[in-house]
Amino acid sequence: MPVPNRATAEVLRRVQGEFLEMPGLRLTQPQARKLWGMDEALCNALLGALVDAKFLFRTRDGAFMRVESAVPVKTTLRPRKKTAVA
Numbered sequence: 001m002p003v004p005n006r007a008t009a010e011v012l013r014r015v016q017g018e019f020l021e022m023p024g025l026r027l028t029q030p031q032a033r034k035l036w037g038m039d040e041a042l043c044n045a046l047l048g049a050l051v052d053a054k055f056l057f058r059t060r061d062g063a064f065m066r067v068e069s070a071v072p073v074k075t076t077l078r079p080r081k082k083t084a085v086a
Contacts, residue, residue, distance in 0.1 A: 011036070015046060016055060019066040026063045 015036065019025050027035065033043045047064050050056040056064045 011038075011042075011046060012050075015050065019056065023066070026059070026065050028063050032064065 015032075018035075029040075029043055029047060032038070032047060033040060036043070038046070047056065051058060051064070054067055057067055058064055
């Protein structure tokens with residue numbers, strides 16, 4: 001289910017703002033879903049888009065953290081395939 005463009009931009013700004021305001025913020029996908037009140041598909045798409053844009057990276061245990069030198073990015077959300085974490 002696609003997210004309206006304006007809503008997508010607002011959600012992306014909010015998520016990026018949280019990671020920029022709190023250096024060292026480390027969230028798992030379930031924690032992110034709860035914090036931002038998202039369903040699983042939207043949360044996966046958002047986190048995946050931010051990883052693809054090199055704003056976030058995924059730790060070995062599956063948590064998401066901001067790339068040290070990251071600045072806010074504009075990106076598009078698209079459904080992501082589930083990937084296994086080694």
